[in-house]
Amino acid sequence: MRAVFYEGAGGPEVLRLRETDAPQPAEGEVVIDVAAAGVNRADVQQRIGVYPPPPGASEIPGLEVSGRVSSVGAGVTAPRVGDEVCALLAGGGYAEQVAVPAGQVLPVPRGVDLVTAAALPEVAATVFSNLFMTAGVQAGETVLIHGGSGGIGTMAVQLVDAFGAVPAVTAGSQEKLDVARELGAEVLINYREEDFVERIKEATGGRGADVILDVVGAKYLQRNVDALATSGRLVVIGLQGGAKAELNLGQLMAKRGAVIGTTLRARPAEEKAAIMRAVAEHVWPLVVSGDVKPQVHRTFALADAAAAHEYFDSGAHTGKILLTTS
Known part of the structure; x- marks a missing residue:
């Protein structure tokens, strides 16, 4: 072959x-x-x-x-x-x-x-296992999806919407945000022009995102924690922005938040x-x-x-x- x-x-x-x-x-x-x-x-x-x-x-x-x-x-x-x-x-x-x-x-x-x-297969398994089996997304929660127009992102937007939660996305152009909106995204953030922490808090009345699905990693770690709501869950599935970063653990504890790192490929x-x-x-x-x-x-x-x-x-x-x- x-x-x-x-x-x-x-x-x-x-x-x-x-x-x-x-x-x-x-x-x-x-x-x-x-x-x-x-x-x-x-x-x-x-x-x-x-x-x-x-x-x-x-x-x-x-x-x-x-x-x-x-x-x-x-x-x-x-x-x-x-x-x-x-x-x-x-x-x-x-x-x-x-x-x-x-x-x-x-x-x-x-x-x-x-x-x-x-x-x-890969996007469905990645999104469902991380957002629903691991992070326990519930109807009515706000889910921030970084890279909302990619393969993972477009599946995540649709599943979050289908299960009654609120999809929020970041993307780097209006064209990509339009794609996410057509699939059900309700909060659209151009990360090149806007601060996603400020925008997600504005969209949630100051509360923040209940769940964040992140493919960036180190570059976004502290800002993701800033964007989390109380009892929020940050799920890191990619390291496009690096693997090492400092984290304010006091802030995470005060929010009773969780940072979860997962991969799918190497699982049994x-x-x-x-x-x-x-x-x-x-x-x-x-x-x-x-x-x-x-x-x-x-x-x-x-x-x-x-x-x-x-x-x-x-x-x-x-x-x-x-x-x-x-």
Whole structure:
């Protein structure tokens, strides 16, 4: 089969498409003939050399795919050969085939085409696990979503809105804020022109955000705590703005706040399976009903993975970028 590899660390030019051995399903795994794979920030972090695959994971990038099951390993009763599915991966998605634990595989939601389904697994699992399973977002709460027009952000806005909470977003242009507004965001903050701490307090009558979903990390840490309401929860899922920062613990304690740092990729397969079961129960019905829609900005051929990364790096996209195998 053909797959994309990183030949060293660096810019998009290190991506290379080459022939490699096709995977075989181990016990409890299925092999998927890939229709499309999602491009994610983690793939870029791996490319530049700061986010290696977890032990035992494929060196091939790609954390989510859609496609058809072509073979199953011992002990697998579902999905079955021929089923159209999408899957959450620890790696290996930028390829024509990938092996994945069966518990991380879900059926393509009714009404979603096979290629578009690749835009769902990673963002749905990330958002639902962090905002609802970990931070416990409740109806009526205000949720501040940094990067509200990206893949994670567009899913977060829709799910927060669908579950009766109030989505607030930051983004770097009016065009991106307009995308978030169309998806249900009620508070729109241009971080290049406005102070998000002041704006979120203004929008909440001085209270602040009950939950913050942050992809920036160190650069925003203290300001995020400033923006938290009493009993607020800050969930950090990315480090685009660095990994180390000072924090006023007295302020955090006075607010009875929580700072939670999580990753999804390196979790054990049984934890990922539990998350995917929750996604199937709580998110998939919203996709089927049309209340939540996968957001695909642009597709590239697998052979053009370097161009897809170059476009991703430009920051011009909203929603997801996908690689297709045909």
